[in-house]
Amino acid sequence: MMTDRAQDRELWGRELGAAAKLVDSATDVTLVAHVHPDADALGSALALGLALRRRGAAVWVSFGAPAQTPDSLRGLDVADLIVPPDQVPERPELLVAVDTGSRSRLGCLSGRVDTASAVLVIDHHATNERFGTHHLVDPGAEATVVLVLELLDALEVGLDEPMARCLYAGLVTDTSCFRRAAPGTHVLAARLLAAGADPNAIARELLDTHPFGWLAMLGAVLGRARLEPAAARGLGLVHTTVLLADVADLRDEEVGSVVDLVRTASEAEVAAVLKETGPDRWSVSLRARQRLDVSAAAAELGGGGHRLAAGFAAEGTAEDVLGALRAALHRAPTV
Numbered sequence: 001m002m003t004d005r006a007q008d009r010e011l012w013g014r015e016l017g018a019a020a021k022l023v024d025s026a027t028d029v030t031l032v033a034h035v036h037p038d039a040d041a042l043g044s045a046l047a048l049g050l051a052l053r054r055r056g057a058a059v060w061v062s063f064g065a066p067a068q069t070p071d072s073l074r075g076l077d078v079a080d081l082i083v084p085p086d087q088v089p090e091r092p093e094l095l096v097a098v099d100t101g102s103r104s105r106l107g108c109l110s111g112r113v114d115t116a117s118a119v120l121v122i123d124h125h126a127t128n129e130r131f132g133t134h135h136l137v138d139p140g141a142e143a144t145v146v147l148v149l150e151l152l153d154a155l156e157v158g159l160d161e162p163m164a165r166c167l168y169a170g171l172v173t174d175t176s177c178f179r180r181a182a183p184g185t186h187v188l189a190a191r192l193l194a195a196g197a198d199p200n201a202i203a204r205e206l207l208d209t210h211p212f213g214w215l216a217m218l219g220a221v222l223g224r225a226r227l228e229p230a231a232a233r234g235l236g237l238v239h240t241t242v243l244l245a246d247v248a249d250l251r252d253e254e255v256g257s258v259v260d261l262v263r264t265a266s267e268a269e270v271a272a273v274l275k276e277t278g279p280d281r282w283s284v285s286l287r288a289r290q291r292l293d294v295s296a297a298a299a300e301l302g303g304g305g306h307r308l309a310a311g312f313a314a315e316g317t318a319e320d321v322l323g324a325l326r327a328a329l330h331r332a333p334t335v
């Protein structure tokens with residue numbers, strides 16, 4: 001499975017072996033997802049957590065923010081492994097950070113990187129800073145759950161339905177419903193279905209369920225969208241803002257869905273959604289169709305991500321942020 005992915009198979013084999021040994025011998029394991037976890041992050045943490053608990057380890061799963069588990073992801077935590085950050089051990093024997101490119105993305109739990117006896121980083125972000133003592137980092141993997149499954153195979157863990165559900169949740173979301181999945185990844189998905197994952201139920205809960213207020217929010221936000229054909233090196237930029245007033249009682253899931261609609265504009269290579277997080281504070285999501293590397297633009301602006309999906313945080317007026325973004329996209333490499 002790895003032949004089409006890892007650049008150095010021998011090194012990968014060594015890292016996988018070391019990670020498996022580390023996890024195999026741990027009696028207490030703290031698994032941490034990035035702040036505002038998505039299905040890949042929480043699915044990775046919970047699948048590995050379920051497997052390790054079944055093997056007798058004490059397991060905690062947590063994330064720095066928000067205080068509550070996102071609604072659409074609650075169904076993944078069948079064994080109540082998720083605890084609030086203040087219940088995570090002060091000095092974990094083994095800390096596993098999943099789907100997290102940098103320690104700052106662990107939020108209030110980032111200090112555990114220093115207090116843990118060992119830190120395993122499992123991730124697929126190209127911008128990963130390798131901040132652990134052990135690493136399973138492969139930017140060629142479509143999702144972190146792919147790497148978790150590889151680790152589970154190395155540990156000879158048999159998949160059950162709850163684990164398969166968690167892994168499938170990360171796979172279906174991070175591959176945009178398998179549009180960006182390599183042949184081998186479809187084979188992995190087949191294994192997860194055989195282990196009991198229900199693709200229709202998982203996708204409906206994760207992707208196709210929103211409160212009624214979502215429709216009014218979309219009306220306002222999409223009505224403000226603007227197209228700049230000359231931007232993004234002449235390939236086109238479409239952008240809009242999501243203001244705090246637009247999303248009053250809505251969940252992260254509703255806000256996160258906006259970029260997937262904005263990016264459908266055929267005239268634009270790049271889509272940007274500026275989400276207001278406070279007065280003159282923004283969290284910006286970037287998507288590219290195929291020709292521009294938006295992770296380079298995001299990195300230049302202090303963020304990170306993948307070639308076709310990236311983001312950054314910014315301060316200033318929306319127009320200030322757009323100005324900086326236009327300049328960064330003008331310098332972004334084509335692929």
Ligand SMILES: [Mn+2]
Nearest residue numbers: 040099144174
């Ligand atoms: Mn991911």
